[in-house]
Amino acid sequence: MKLQTLLEVLPFYTVQGEGNPDITDLKNHHEKVTSGDLFICIKGSDVDSHTLAKEAEQRGAVAVLSEVPLKLGIPVVVVHDTRRAMAILSDHFYKQPSRDLLLIGVTGTNGKTTTTHLIETVLNSAGRKTGSIGTLYVKTGDEIEESKNTTPDSLTLQQTFSKFIHKGIDSAVMEVSSHALYQGRVRGCDYDIAVFTNLTQDHLDYHSSMDEYRSAKGLLFSQLGNTYSKGSPKYAIINMDDPSADYFIHSTASHVITYGLNQDAHFYAKNLILKANGTQFQLVTPCGENQVSLKLSGQFNVYNALAAIASSYVAGIPLPSILSAIEEIKGVSGRFELVDVGQEYSVIVDYAHTPDGLENVLKTIKTVTTGKIITVVGCGGNRDTLKRPIMANVACRYSQKVFFTSDNPRNENPRSIIDDMLKGINQEEIEKYEVILDRKEAIFSAVSNARKGDTVLIAGKGHETYQIIGGDVTNFDDREVAIEGIKMRITE
Numbered sequence: 001m002k003l004q005t006l007l008e009v010l011p012f013y014t015v016q017g018e019g020n021p022d023i024t025d026l027k028n029h030h031e032k033v034t035s036g037d038l039f040i041c042i043k044g045s046d047v048d049s050h051t052l053a054k055e056a057e058q059r060g061a062v063a064v065l066s067e068v069p070l071k072l073g074i075p076v077v078v079v080h081d082t083r084r085a086m087a088i089l090s091d092h093f094y095k096q097p098s099r100d101l102l103l104i105g106v107t108g109t110n111g112k113t114t115t116t117h118l119i120e121t122v123l124n125s126a127g128r129k130t131g132s133i134g135t136l137y138v139k140t141g142d143e144i145e146e147s148k149n150t151t152p153d154s155l156t157l158q159q160t161f162s163k164f165i166h167k168g169i170d171s172a173v174m175e176v177s178s179h180a181l182y183q184g185r186v187r188g189c190d191y192d193i194a195v196f197t198n199l200t201q202d203h204l205d206y207h208s209s210m211d212e213y214r215s216a217k218g219l220l221f222s223q224l225g226n227t228y229s230k231g232s233p234k235y236a237i238i239n240m241d242d243p244s245a246d247y248f249i250h251s252t253a254s255h256v257i258t259y260g261l262n263q264d265a266h267f268y269a270k271n272l273i274l275k276a277n278g279t280q281f282q283l284v285t286p287c288g289e290n291q292v293s294l295k296l297s298g299q300f301n302v303y304n305a306l307a308a309i310a311s312s313y314v315a316g317i318p319l320p321s322i323l324s325a326i327e328e329i330k331g332v333s334g335r336f337e338l339v340d341v342g343q344e345y346s347v348i349v350d351y352a353h354t355p356d357g358l359e360n361v362l363k364t365i366k367t368v369t370t371g372k373i374i375t376v377v378g379c380g381g382n383r384d385t386l387k388r389p390i391m392a393n394v395a396c397r398y399s400q401k402v403f404f405t406s407d408n409p410r411n412e413n414p415r416s417i418i419d420d421m422l423k424g425i426n427q428e429e430i431e432k433y434e435v436i437l438d439r440k441e442a443i444f445s446a447v448s449n450a451r452k453g454d455t456v457l458i459a460g461k462g463h464e465t466y467q468i469i470g471g472d473v474t475n476f477d478d479r480e481v482a483i484e485g486i487k488m489r490i491t492e
Helices: 003-007 049-058 082-093 112-125 154-166 178-183 210-222 245-249 299-314 319-326 355-368 388-398 414-422 427-432 439-449 478-491
Strands: 014-016 025-027 037-040 063-066 076-078 102-107 130-133 137-140 143-146 171-175 193-196 235-239 255-260 267-275 278-285 288-294 346-350 373-377 401-404 433-435 455-459 466-469 472-475
Touching (some): 003 082, 082 154, 102 112, 137 154, 193 210, 235 245, 235 299, 267 299, 278 299, 299 319, 346 478, 373 388, 388 433, 401 439, 439 455, 455 478
Parallel strands (some): 102 193, 401 433
């Protein structure tokens, strides 16, 4: 595509230098630039890539998109906002690939990963060829790539959608974070279905208030469109039981489908039976009632299942096919994942890293545990500090023993993080907890304290296979460490 043809979708810009080169690809990382590329300069939190434009030129870039004039030997396209322009140009360059996909976006504080996994599995079972983008991975059919962010930048997204199309994929399910929405990473994404799971405290290190956090989430629904098409309808799938439900319902002009445990919802569950190895409930839909048996535990997974059922239904999957698929799903990596090597007590690894997420998991554990609940938990460094004391309070409220430890402390002092957490402990609960900074030692201690009928919860990192301390990233998998601790105790 010629540079001037690419730029036709921008309303205002100026060009420094002469020429109308052929653009073979778009890149926003200087080290990935090859001959014929347009290099897009981005002012990041750590690096301003305007300073790397010369190196991009040396690597073969034939033009540069910038927010300021630059002294280069190739055309420099100057715009006010390169992030916004990148989304527009990417959508145009890759021929608006999201329009050729059934695109489903899932947002909320908790449940995004599980819900996207459930939807993807249902679509696959119904014969749809799917791709998925989220915390765990980017999946193109059977091909899996490591995910760097829950939601990639707009250029990476359009490249991924284009890859999906070329691989014969017709449906894509993705997690959509509040950061991505606020930063405009999903501009240009033509969503058909947007799903809201829940809204609880998180990311207040980035968003100045819960109202701002909620507003960021609301962008997914306000961007669904303002017209109605019989051939390609847009749907907002809303958790009616969440206090923010009305806000999101009023944020969209699209068709609204609700779910929850409230009989006023379009899809709701009643007569819940929660067990250690699964959940049963009566599903009520506009099409009638069905008995559902999940292999997933906990009321929070009932909500995830309802969101997936409603989404799959409006995507055109028959309800019997949806239920048949969803009843066979055993779980998601690092989400209420049981670690079992034959011990007499239960060990569960879960990604719960918000107060609400931790409380939901502990409430579920409480219903299926005959003995003590022992919790290992910390909080991430360089993240929302306001949730730390709340996390500690929740852990002590629902556990008989708590080990406070390091999560991913990043560039913060691990002890300072725990000191923040301990501010949420009541005086009468001081005897409940122990501080062990070394996460491996904390997990070993929790396992060694467990007896028959007890449950050990290792919270916060879930599927992660690393730990970030300072600038170092080391291998660390809660599941592997738990297995090591259990086996060590068995052989003692």
